[in-house]
Amino acid sequence: MKDRRWIALCTxxxxxxxxxxxPDSASRRVKGAVRDGISPLQAALRGGVRELREILRYxxxxxxxxxxxxxxxxxxxxxxxxxxMARELERDNQMLRDLLGFVKRSPHRLISCxxxxxxxxxxxxxxxxxxxxxxxxxxxxxxxxxxxxxxxxVAVSSHTADVxxxxxxxxxxxxxxxxxxxxxxxxxxxxxxGEQPACRMDYISRAADVQEGDEVVTAGMGGLFPKGLLVGQxxxxxxxxxxxxxxxxxxxxxxxxxxxxxxxxxxxxxLAGARIMAPDIPPGDESGSREGEEP
Amino acid sequence: xxxxxLLFWLIAGGTLQMLVPxxxxxxxxxxxxxxxxxxxxxxxxKARYFVLTALLAGVLEDSLSLAPLGYSACAFLFAGGIAxxxxxxxxxxxxxxxxxxxxxxxxTATGVMALLLRMNGxxxxxxxDIGRRMAGAGILxxxxxxxxxxxxxxxxxxxxxxxxx
Numbered sequence: 096m097k098d099r100r101w102i103a104l105c106t107x108x109x110x111x112x113x114x115x116x117x118p119d120s121a122s123r124r125v126k127g128a129v130r131d132g133i134s135p136l137q138a139a140l141r142g143g144v145r146e147l148r149e150i151l152r153y154x155x156x157x158x159x160x161x162x163x164x165x166x167x168x169x170x171x172x173x174x175x176x177x178x179x180m181a182r183e184l185e186r187d188n189q190m191l192r193d194l195l196g197f198v199k200r201s202p203h204r205l206i207s208c209x210x211x212x213x214x215x216x217x218x219x220x221x222x223x224x225x226x227x228x229x230x231x232x233x234x235x236x237x238x239x240x241x242x243x244x245x246x247x248x249v250a251v252s253s254h255t256a257d258v259x260x261x262x263x264x265x266x267x268x269x270x271x272x273x274x275x276x277x278x279x280x281x282x283x284x285x286x287x288x289g290e291q292p293a294c295r296m297d298y299i300s301r302a303a304d305v306q307e308g309d310e311v312v313t314a315g316m317g318g319l320f321p322k323g324l325l326v327g328q329x330x331x332x333x334x335x336x337x338x339x340x341x342x343x344x345x346x347x348x349x350x351x352x353x354x355x356x357x358x359x360x361x362x363x364x365x366l367a368g369a370r371i372m373a374p375d376i377p378p379g380d381e382s383g384s385r386e387g388e389e390p
Numbered sequence: 391x392x393x394x395x396l397l398f399w400l401i402a403g404g405t406l407q408m409l410v411p412x413x414x415x416x417x418x419x420x421x422x423x424x425x426x427x428x429x430x431x432x433x434x435x436k437a438r439y440f441v442l443t444a445l446l447a448g449v450l451e452d453s454l455s456l457a458p459l460g461y462s463a464c465a466f467l468f469a470g471g472i473a474x475x476x477x478x479x480x481x482x483x484x485x486x487x488x489x490x491x492x493x494x495x496x497x498t499a500t501g502v503m504a505l506l507l508r509m510n511g512x513x514x515x516x517x518x519d520i521g522r523r524m525a526g527a528g529i530l531x532x533x534x535x536x537x538x539x540x541x542x543x544x545x546x547x548x549x550x551x552x553x554x555x
Binding site: 117122130133136140215217219249 | 461
């Protein structure tokens with residue numbers, strides 16, 4: 096009996112060790128398969144939550160009107176509903192126009208994605224996008240919104256991609272101040288998205304001119320992030336009592352807690368790879384990408 | 391049937407885990423839905439069901455995050471294994487005891503996970519951060535486990551499934 100228990104324990108230990116030491120490609124394949132399997136459910140759930148929020152907002156509106164005037168409530172509810180829908184349509188219209196304009200203005204090839212989830216374990220600050228390698232998304236690419244940089248892709252499966260947000264301490268970006276050209280490194284503060292400031296800028300020379308409100312943009316060094324992407328604004332400068340540097344607290348330009356859409360920057364190779372993986376996609380059909388243009 | 395039941399709860403737990411964001415306070419611990427299924431299997435089912443549940447839950451949890459494959463399974467097996475060893479002497483189907491098991495299991499799994507992630511340089515957490523997070527996970531475990539255990543036991547009774555521990 097004791098022997099059997101030992102054999103079982105050893106077998107379990109071996110299985111766990113094997114899982115932990117799987118080759119990177121095999122591990123990615125397993126995780127990617129699970130992610131791709133659950134991503135439709137994740138997208139549907141997120142859509143459901145959004146719908147529910149809308150309904151609750153609508154019900155709250157009905158309650159208020161009933162208090163104001165019961166006799167007119169039906170008409171008012173109807174009109175308000177119409178107005179709400181019109182406002183929503185207008186907002187969507189404006190947002191889509193902005194996104195379209197942003198894609199046209201952007202010098203990078205962009206792949207538009209919807210945010211379908213957030214890290215639920217709390218160990219990292221990440222969001223999950225509904226596009227993956229099959230759409231041309233590759234690992235280590237900058238992810239942006241019209242407001243500015245939000246992070247970089249870290250784990251890409253066929254149909255999903257995880258983005259490490261600027262607010263994660265592991266996300267480090269080489270940056271410079273747009274006004275004075277002073278260089279530094281931005282790192283996340285680990286704060287939950289929505290709680291500002293999201294990150295801090297380190298290694299700013301003690302003698303450098305840094306002011307509150309200064310815009311922080313990517314320096315383009317290292318090749319990971321394209322040059323000149325807006326990261327945020329300086330909220331506060333903290334000079335160190337000793338040492339060579341000062342630190343600045345940065346408010347991220349994009350609202351990391353309220354992301355609905357994002358764009359992944361892509362190279363020609365990424366997009367070519369996507370077409371090999373999904374040959375039925377005609378060139379230039381990846382929404383948001385700028386296939387037809389010269390690099 | 392037991393296996394199907396556990397698979398159903400794993401899918402439900404994974405879905406809830408995706409839907410409910412981590413708690414904003416006490417080091418941002420996640421709500422331990424998947425761990426709840428593992429602990430339930432550890433204290434109510436045969437050991438082989440518990441092991442299988444822990445392994446599957448681990449793969450699911452790691453796939454939902456950036457953790458390398460196997461880390462969560464290791465944490466679940468450790469926390470659930472302790473519950474499995476203690477269940478004959480201490481476990482009883484009372485809310486207070488389930489709360490204690492839930493709190494201890496959740497804090498232990500969080501501690502093991504933090505240790506693994508920190509040892510491999512995947513997160514940058516101080517001992518204070520880890521302690522705070524373990525305490526937060528313990529609170530969530532204490533609150534959540536009696537509800538989860540109640541739901542799982544209730545469904546089993548409705549389906550006429552008996553104990554098979």
